[in-house]
Amino acid sequence: MRLPLLRSTSAVTTCEVFRVASLFFYIILLAHLTMTGSLSLALSSASRLALGLLLPLSLLSLFRFLRPGAIASRQWLNLFEMGVVMLAVSLLVLDRSLPLIGLPWLIAVAGVFMLPLESGTALAAACTIVLLSMILGSKLNMSLSEWLPHVYATLFVGLLARLLDRTLKQNAQALEQAKLDQRRFDAIARATRHVIMIVDARFQIMYVNPAIQEITGYTEDEMRNLTIKDVNHPDDVTGRREKLRYLRDNPGSSIFSRHRTRHKNGNWVWVEARGYNLLQDPAIKGLVFSVEDISERMAYEVKLEHQAMHDPLTGLPNRRHVLKRLGIAIDAHQENGARLAVLVCNLDFFKSLNDIHGHDFGDRCLLELTRRIVAELPSSDFIARFGGNEFVVLTDADLAEAKIKAETLLAAVSQQFVVDDVIVKIQASVGIAFVNSTHKTPSALLRDADAAMYQAKERGRNRVEIFDAALQHLHTRRAQLDVALRFSMERNELSLHYQPKVSLEDGSIKGFELLLRWHHPEHGEIAPQEFIPIAEASGVIVPIGLWVLEMACLQVRSWSALQDTVAPTIAVNVSMRQLLQSSFLQDVAAILERTGAAPSSIELELTETSAMANPLQTVETLLLLKQMGFRLALDDFGTGYSSLAYLQKLPLDVLKIDKAFINGLCSNSGDAEIVRLILALAHTLKLETVAEGVETEEQATQLLRMGCHLAQGYAFSRSLSADEAEQLLRTEAVATFEAC
Numbered sequence: 001m002r003l004p005l006l007r008s009t010s011a012v013t014t015c016e017v018f019r020v021a022s023l024f025f026y027i028i029l030l031a032h033l034t035m036t037g038s039l040s041l042a043l044s045s046a047s048r049l050a051l052g053l054l055l056p057l058s059l060l061s062l063f064r065f066l067r068p069g070a071i072a073s074r075q076w077l078n079l080f081e082m083g084v085v086m087l088a089v090s091l092l093v094l095d096r097s098l099p100l101i102g103l104p105w106l107i108a109v110a111g112v113f114m115l116p117l118e119s120g121t122a123l124a125a126a127c128t129i130v131l132l133s134m135i136l137g138s139k140l141n142m143s144l145s146e147w148l149p150h151v152y153a154t155l156f157v158g159l160l161a162r163l164l165d166r167t168l169k170q171n172a173q174a175l176e177q178a179k180l181d182q183r184r185f186d187a188i189a190r191a192t193r194h195v196i197m198i199v200d201a202r203f204q205i206m207y208v209n210p211a212i213q214e215i216t217g218y219t220e221d222e223m224r225n226l227t228i229k230d231v232n233h234p235d236d237v238t239g240r241r242e243k244l245r246y247l248r249d250n251p252g253s254s255i256f257s258r259h260r261t262r263h264k265n266g267n268w269v270w271v272e273a274r275g276y277n278l279l280q281d282p283a284i285k286g287l288v289f290s291v292e293d294i295s296e297r298m299a300y301e302v303k304l305e306h307q308a309m310h311d312p313l314t315g316l317p318n319r320r321h322v323l324k325r326l327g328i329a330i331d332a333h334q335e336n337g338a339r340l341a342v343l344v345c346n347l348d349f350f351k352s353l354n355d356i357h358g359h360d361f362g363d364r365c366l367l368e369l370t371r372r373i374v375a376e377l378p379s380s381d382f383i384a385r386f387g388g389n390e391f392v393v394l395t396d397a398d399l400a401e402a403k404i405k406a407e408t409l410l411a412a413v414s415q416q417f418v419v420d421d422v423i424v425k426i427q428a429s430v431g432i433a434f435v436n437s438t439h440k441t442p443s444a445l446l447r448d449a450d451a452a453m454y455q456a457k458e459r460g461r462n463r464v465e466i467f468d469a470a471l472q473h474l475h476t477r478r479a480q481l482d483v484a485l486r487f488s489m490e491r492n493e494l495s496l497h498y499q500p501k502v503s504l505e506d507g508s509i510k511g512f513e514l515l516l517r518w519h520h521p522e523h524g525e526i527a528p529q530e531f532i533p534i535a536e537a538s539g540v541i542v543p544i545g546l547w548v549l550e551m552a553c554l555q556v557r558s559w560s561a562l563q564d565t566v567a568p569t570i571a572v573n574v575s576m577r578q579l580l581q582s583s584f585l586q587d588v589a590a591i592l593e594r595t596g597a598a599p600s601s602i603e604l605e606l607t608e609t610s611a612m613a614n615p616l617q618t619v620e621t622l623l624l625l626k627q628m629g630f631r632l633a634l635d636d637f638g639t640g641y642s643s644l645a646y647l648q649k650l651p652l653d654v655l656k657i658d659k660a661f662i663n664g665l666c667s668n669s670g671d672a673e674i675v676r677l678i679l680a681l682a683h684t685l686k687l688e689t690v691a692e693g694v695e696t697e698e699q700a701t702q703l704l705r706m707g708c709h710l711a712q713g714y715a716f717s718r719s720l721s722a723d724e725a726e727q728l729l730r731t732e733a734v735a736t737f738e739a740c
């Protein structure tokens with residue numbers, strides 16, 4: 001068995017040096033005595049005493065060497081041992097068995113036995129040795145110059161022994177601290193869920209903590225055979241390589257990255273890594289990484305991102321997603337001219353479906369339409385639900401292809417289907433716009449596609465329109481008028497004209513239709529057909545409509561005071577937008593109260609199309625208006641899609657026959673037939689009829705013959721100012737008409 005002189009697993013301590021040094025001391029001393037023949041049989045009693053002291057101490061030292069730790073190191077014991085040795089050496093010196101100089105045994109005693117002593121004790125011991133050597137020197141008649149160097153050497157060796165003791169103690173402390181630090185680091189490295197990794201300049205893993213196994217399934221040893229590049233996801237390689245190079249080539253730099261790393265089972269794990277270049281640090285000499293598993297967070301983020309970008313009902317991408325995709329597409333167009341067509345598909349009259357069958361029913365219809373649209377269009381097209389009843393398709397189609405896709409959309413939507421035993425037939429209007437260099441933002445491109453879609457609505461719905469230069473012009477003018485219209489009332493640009501409504505039998509004035517006119521300082525006279533839809537779309541029609549009604553009420557009130565005239569009715573157009581206002585009935589009641597007008601003199605006209613767009617709500621509001629005393633008229637009759645059953649439910653007084661049929665009354669048998677049918681219908685429903693846009697005497701005669709009682713149009717009068725209308729009432733005559 002090989003016996004180590006010093007334990008190498010920990011710092012060498014003073015005690016250990018002493019353990020070895022003292023044994024050597026005794027061995028050499030005894031060997032010297034043996035070799036010099038000092039241990040002859042004729043030993044003096046002093047020498048025998050010295051040997052009697054030294055031998056047990058030698059055995060004690062041997063025991064101490066062989067069984068380190070068996071004898072606790074105690075100060076008094078060490079001091080005692082030193083004293084005994086000094087005594088033994090002194091006896092031997094005096095007995096001349098040992099030399100005082102030449103072989104300076106006391107110097108050795110100072111060097112060995114002062115090692116384990118405390119500072120103060122060691123000083124005292126040193127002084128004692130010096131004193132002893134002086135005594136011995138004088139006893140042996142040695143001169144000062146002979147033994148003085150011996151004293152210096154004793155002191156010098158004693159001092160060295162002290163320094164050695166201190167150094168060893170400091171080393172032991174430093175080593176203890178290092179071990180403590182190491183244990184702490186190991187504990188932290190084991191406990192943390194973060195991977196801590198040190199790699200060399202070639203990215204070879206030098207150190208990694210056990211957390212690596214939890215994240216990647218690889219053990220620490222398995223990882224040490226890899227480089228960090230070996231476990232990178234192929235899609236992350238390029239970006240990561242650049243970052244790693246930057247880190248390696250820039251001392252003191254740090255990087256941050258989110259990437260995927262390979263799990264031993266073949267899956268990919270999302271991690272977030274921070275890297276620090278400590279290649280220059282002599283203790284590290286590597287790149288240090290702290291890596292955190294963020295798979296759960298990423299999964300959560302992906303889920304959140306998906307929720308934020310998708311419509312919860314249909315699962316299609318939502319408005320936000322469309323805007324993002326459009327942003328990317330616009331950038332691609334600016335960079336390399338990439339094509340993009342935007343198809344906005346808005347369902348027609350979807351509100352009616354909701355109103356009649358309920359919102360849940362509407363939702364199921366939306367789901368069915370989604371299923372069909374997705375099935376009909378190629379998967380490369382981006383299909384989104386942009387809003388309530390609006391879908392958007394983004395595709396890189398050219399004009400012809402986009403048209404085909406739009407027709408496919410219309411066909412997919414319009415195929416009838418059954419939900420809850422109800423046969424549903426929905427139609428849609430589609431607007432198409434193509435990205436061009438003027439589109440700087442997604443909303444600019446969507447605005448154009450929207451404009452085309454609204455054009456499709458205006459042109460009768462269930463059709464496709466493409467945004468082109470003409471539409472662009474129209475759109476720009478529409479936008480300008482939209483803004484201008486908001487200021488039209490306060491700038492007094494609106495005026496009212498009175499279109500007489502006369503009896504076809506005797507030509508007497510039965511009332512007037514109030515016509516709204518708008519004169520804009522720059523754009524001039526703007527036709528109602530142009531600005532009314534704009535006002536309806538923006539909602540400005542609501543205050544304007546109330547203003548018109550108030551004017552009509554004031555006028556009616558003023559005419560009711562006229563002597564010798566029958567108070568005429570004034571017909572006022574009411575927009576659907578007004579009817580849908582929850583405050584409409586209150587506003588109307590307030591006007592009646594303010595003006596004191598009799599509601600029976602006011603005829604509220606609404607168009608057939610708008611009345612049919614929201615049947616349930618319309619019927620309810622109209623019934624309440626009827627209860628308030630208003631007369632109700634259905635304007636432009638014949639142009640819409642009234643269901644007769646529904647028509648019967650409306651509390652109407654008047655049907656106004658659309659001008660389109662009157663135009664062809666005397667020349668087109670089809671139109672004449674329609675007019676005849678409308679008159680028959682009105683007769684059955686006990687409704688008054690008014691023919692609109694009568695321009696010739698022939699038409700008036702024909703209408704009277706067919707049973708129509710009232711008419712309006714240029715055949716009788718142009719539209720008049722309030723004063724002219726009043727004058728007309730007073731004279732009770734119509735210049736251009738002679739009773740038929």
Ligand SMILES: Nc1nc2c(ncn2[C@@H]2O[C@H](COP(=O)(O)OP(=O)(O)OP(=O)(O)O)[C@@H](O)[C@H]2O)c(=O)[nH]1
Nearest residue numbers: 346347348349350351352354359360362363388389
């Ligand atoms: N069922 C259902 N209806 C919705 C949803 N989101 C919006 N809507 C309805 O869609 C309808 C849209 O109505 P409008 O914008 O007036 O248009 P419309 O009735 O389709 O008429 P036009 O567009 O003029 O042809 C409204 O009644 C909304 O309440 C939804 O998630 N589910």
